[in-house]
Amino acid sequence: MSAFEEWIGRSQAVTDILNPARSNALDVALGGEGTLDVGDPMPLLDHWLHFWDVKPPAGLGADGHPAKGGFLPPVALPRRMWAGGRLTFHKQLLLGQRVTRTSTITAVTEKTGRSGTLVFVTVRHDLDAGSGIAVSEEQDLVYRDPAPGVLPMPVAVPAPSAPWLERVEPDTVLLFRYSALTMNGHRIHYDRPYAMGEESYPALVVHGPLQAALLIRLAAKNLGKPIGGFEFRGQQPAFDGVPLHVCGEPDADGAQLWTQQGDARNMVATVRAAA
Numbered sequence: 001m002s003a004f005e006e007w008i009g010r011s012q013a014v015t016d017i018l019n020p021a022r023s024n025a026l027d028v029a030l031g032g033e034g035t036l037d038v039g040d041p042m043p044l045l046d047h048w049l050h051f052w053d054v055k056p057p058a059g060l061g062a063d064g065h066p067a068k069g070g071f072l073p074p075v076a077l078p079r080r081m082w083a084g085g086r087l088t089f090h091k092q093l094l095l096g097q098r099v100t101r102t103s104t105i106t107a108v109t110e111k112t113g114r115s116g117t118l119v120f121v122t123v124r125h126d127l128d129a130g131s132g133i134a135v136s137e138e139q140d141l142v143y144r145d146p147a148p149g150v151l152p153m154p155v156a157v158p159a160p161s162a163p164w165l166e167r168v169e170p171d172t173v174l175l176f177r178y179s180a181l182t183m184n185g186h187r188i189h190y191d192r193p194y195a196m197g198e199e200s201y202p203a204l205v206v207h208g209p210l211q212a213a214l215l216i217r218l219a220a221k222n223l224g225k226p227i228g229g230f231e232f233r234g235q236q237p238a239f240d241g242v243p244l245h246v247c248g249e250p251d252a253d254g255a256q257l258w259t260q261q262g263d264a265r266n267m268v269a270t271v272r273a274a275a
Helices: 001-009 020-029 173-179 191-195 208-222
Strands: 011-016 081-091 098-113 116-128 134-143 162-168 229-234 244-252 254-261 264-273
Touching: 001 098, 011 162, 020 173, 081 208, 162 208, 191 254, 208 229, 208 244, 208 264, 229 254
Parallel strands: none
Antiparallel strands: 011 098, 081 134, 081 229, 098 116, 116 134, 162 244, 229 264, 244 254, 254 264
């Protein structure tokens, strides 16, 4: 990947205020009461509702994402997605705090497999509210060729067996709300003709970060201990119109988590209890 070596080590910092209105809006969208206020602990992963990268129309790609180039390398492959990530929670972030997120590109890797050429870009984010790093995060972004054909639509089946289990209906309203709250313009989440005609999906795609947020909320509700770390990886897309089961099973270190549509697991995750 010599063409992208110069991007490794690039860094940028942005600052935002953790707005309780955004956390409350997501909480209500997921069926909660939305009673958070300034000074309350921010729900884990709600920093994804902040640090918007808002571009003018001329700065957008055909897929609705910010155009390639700039901070991220201009990988020519047409499809891009957030494949997974790893987070360590060092300190509690509070709503109302001013937080600086420093982002650094740590790796660009090309791989070739059965699905064609893949380029992985790893970005590290460090969040600091003024007293040292509160959250350390690595995000794995993947760029790939178009799918060779339309992916199959999952079929609704009875709920899987899991000690922790919730059912979510990922309808168009929920997908629109999450896109708006994260300023995610990727058209596969709200533009059905584009998702099906241009990217060969059978329906709208449920956001990977939304699935991760559902999983860590399930763990926070059931684990009974503070969460110190979280790792997640997408295995295959989830779509609107089919129930999404949010599942978890405790283990010695925390819990194993997954989302599931039909017989397939869409996202798998591990949560680690704080030491």
